[in-house]
Amino acid sequence: MIxxxxxxxTFPLQASQGQAQSVTALHDINLQIIKxxxxxxxGPTGCGKSTLLEILAGLQSPTTGEVRLEGLPFxxxxxxxxxxxxxxxxxxxFLSPQANRLFHNRPRHDIAMVxxxxxxxxxxxxxxxxxxTLSIVGVPKQQSQEIALGYLDKVGLLSSKTKYPSQLSGGMxxxxxxxxxxxxxxxxxxxxxxxxxxxxLTRQQLQELLLHxxxxxxxxxxxxxxxxxxxxxxxxxxxxxxxxxxxxYKTIEVNSPRPRRRSDAELVALQNQISTSFR
Amino acid sequence: MKKGLLAxxxxxxxxxxxxxxGSLLTKEFLKLALPLMLLWxxxxxxxxxxxxxxxxxxxxxxxxxxxxxxxxxxxxxxxxLLTFFLGIFLAVILAVPxxxxxGWNVYLRxxxxxxxxxxxxxxxxxxxxxxxxxxxxxxPMKVFLIFLGAFFPIFLNTYQAVKDTDxxxxxxxxxxxxxxxxxxxHVYFWQALGAILMSVKTGIALGxxxxxxxxxxxxxxxxxxxxxxxxxxxxxxxxxxxxxLLGGIGWFLIELLKYLELKLxxxxxxxG
Ligand SMILES: Nc1ncnc2c1ncn2[C@@H]1O[C@H](COP(=O)(O)OP(=O)(O)OP(=O)(O)O)[C@@H](O)[C@H]1O
Ligand SMILES: [Mg+2]
Numbered sequence: 417m418i419x420x421x422x423x424x425x426t427f428p429l430q431a432s433q434g435q436a437q438s439v440t441a442l443h444d445i446n447l448q449i450i451k452x453x454x455x456x457x458x459g460p461t462g463c464g465k466s467t468l469l470e471i472l473a474g475l476q477s478p479t480t481g482e483v484r485l486e487g488l489p490f491x492x493x494x495x496x497x498x499x500x501x502x503x504x505x506x507x508x509x510f511l512s513p514q515a516n517r518l519f520h521n522r523p524r525h526d527i528a529m530v531x532x533x534x535x536x537x538x539x540x541x542x543x544x545x546x547x548x549t550l551s552i553v554g555v556p557k558q559q560s561q562e563i564a565l566g567y568l569d570k571v572g573l574l575s576s577k578t579k580y581p582s583q584l585s586g587g588m589x590x591x592x593x594x595x596x597x598x599x600x601x602x603x604x605x606x607x608x609x610x611x612x613x614x615x616x617l618t619r620q621q622l623q624e625l626l627l628h629x630x631x632x633x634x635x636x637x638x639x640x641x642x643x644x645x646x647x648x649x650x651x652x653x654x655x656x657x658x659x660x661x662x663x664x665y666k667t668i669e670v671n672s673p674r675p676r677r678r679s680d681a682e683l684v685a686l687q688n689q690i691s692t693s694f695r
Numbered sequence: 696m697k698k699g700l701l702a703x704x705x706x707x708x709x710x711x712x713x714x715x716x717g718s719l720l721t722k723e724f725l726k727l728a729l730p731l732m733l734l735w736x737x738x739x740x741x742x743x744x745x746x747x748x749x750x751x752x753x754x755x756x757x758x759x760x761x762x763x764x765x766x767x768x769x770x771x772x773x774x775x776l777l778t779f780f781l782g783i784f785l786a787v788i789l790a791v792p793x794x795x796x797x798g799w800n801v802y803l804r805x806x807x808x809x810x811x812x813x814x815x816x817x818x819x820x821x822x823x824x825x826x827x828x829x830x831x832x833x834x835p836m837k838v839f840l841i842f843l844g845a846f847f848p849i850f851l852n853t854y855q856a857v858k859d860t861d862x863x864x865x866x867x868x869x870x871x872x873x874x875x876x877x878x879x880x881h882v883y884f885w886q887a888l889g890a891i892l893m894s895v896k897t898g899i900a901l902g903x904x905x906x907x908x909x910x911x912x913x914x915x916x917x918x919x920x921x922x923x924x925x926x927x928x929x930x931x932x933x934x935x936x937x938x939x940l941l942g943g944i945g946w947f948l949i950e951l952l953k954y955l956e957l958k959l960x961x962x963x964x965x966x967g
Contacts, residue, residue: 473870474870475869510800514869515869516875518874520874521877527870528871529866531867533863535861535867537867538963539885539886539962548868549871552868552872552877553871580961582962
């Protein structure tokens with residue numbers, strides 16, 4: 417269970433003409449994600465979806481509010497109180513709050529993330545990209561090879577295992593990013609527009625793959641998208657965002673049973689309902 | 696196993712030589728170079744230019760052979776090479792890690808970087824008098840001057856490249872729990888590698904200037920010393936040989952780095 421309580425995020429901006437400015441990306445976000453469910457964050461570009469996902473991944477600190485994982489505080493805001501802020505800054509003067517430990521990896525089996533633009537390492541080949549991730553979470557070398565090959569097989573990249581990302585197509589890079597996230601067997605998967613840059617057929621294939629994984633592993637999936645049909649087809653719950661500052665203005669439960677059909681009348685109706693509500 | 700290593704290193708060397716000389720031994724270049732060399736030879740012999748001031752090609756070759764056979768040229772060359780390698784080696788081994796650390800950590804950067812930013816603009820040659828007083832005349836002084844010439848470009852470029860590392864790559868490793876050390880070894884370093892190799896090339900060029908200066912003005916050994924001695928005796932062909940040798944060392948090392956760059960950046964290849 418992920419609880420997001422009154423979450424807000426404001427970015428300070430460098431002043432252009434002497435005045436300090438700031439951008440509020442997220443404002444008063446409240447949401448609850450039930451274990452094992454698939455939820456979508458749906459909204460127009462720039463409404464803070466990626467920012468929310470990165471906060472959920474622990475890669476950014478919220479400005480206000482907090483995130484709880486299974487009831488335990490996971491992300492807490494940077495203190496505003498002057499004294500506390502000083503102490504906070506002193507604590508993080510050497511390493512940023514987002515850094516893990518200095519020398520030893522701190523395996524985080526609970527969360528994995530697929531980034532909007534893949535962010536696979538261009539200097540590592542396909543297999544090494546996956547085994548590197550496994551090495552971070554402490555899987556011994558002999559086993560990591562085998563495990564990595566297993567996941568590459570799952571996403572259909574086994575024949576490209578020695579290629580470098582620059583030799584892959586967008587869809588293949590995306591599969592690699594998914595394999596990399598899957599291999600650590602996370603409890604929560606955060607996916608930032610994972611299927612945005614692939615063709616319709618590949619997208620459907622990858623969606624099926626995702627559904628298969630979800631039903632097989634009971635992983636919680638948080639999916640960012642601006643494709644209404646995709647959100648409706650995949651999710652148990654959809655959060656609709658308004659732009660600048662990003663707020664949730666509607667929560668939609670999708671109750672039709674799985675496996676679903678894309679052309680299902682109920683789904684299409686829901687799709688239209690969401691599309692019109694955006695206008 | 697041993698045999699395999701030997702065989703593969705021979706193959707690698709041959710591959711490198713083909714790479715290095717490849718651009719010199721093309722039909723296009725030779726078509727231009729050979730007539731020019733012929734012209735050089737003829738101009739001196741026919742008397743279009745004074746042969747005393749501009750030695751012909753054959754004069755230079757003869758001077759080279761004479762030096763090689765009777766004047767222990769190889770010892771001078773070996774001496775220069777040793778000095779140069781020590782200086783460059785020291786510079787790389789100190790500048791790269793320091794640059795990575797300063798680029799990685801803001802706290803350390805704020806403490807350390809201004810110090811180097813103050814020292815960097817001093818022309819490395821201006822350090823020579825102080826260095827000679829400090830180390831006397833000899834190997835340490837020459838190594839230190841070469842080190843100074845190469846250190847700053849390597850350090851500053853490494854630092855800049857590491858600092859500009861794409862935060863997405865950092866995030867995508869951190870989200871799985873990667874430690875800062877893991878990031879340094881697997882992300883920062885690789886992201887900066889291209890810039891580091893580039894800066895080592897700059898370092899070599901500057902180091903060569905420092906080698907020449909150090910040997911000309913302080914010391915009794917090396918190609919620079921030979922050059923200075925030739926000037927005393929007005930042996931112009933010898934001077935030309937020395938110049939070409941210094942240039943040759945620089946050319947060879949820069950080709951070596953280019954080759955290394957090519958081999959290390961397979962992943963940059965565009966797909967095809
Ligand atoms: N590091 C940052 N500094 C300043 N502003 C930022 C930063 N990151 C995001 N923003 C701002 O916050 C807002 C939300 O950004 P975000 O990337 O979360 O949007 P998004 O919903 O993911 O958009 P898209 O659908 O295009 O990916 C934008 O207005 C953006 O300019
Ligand atoms: Mg985004």
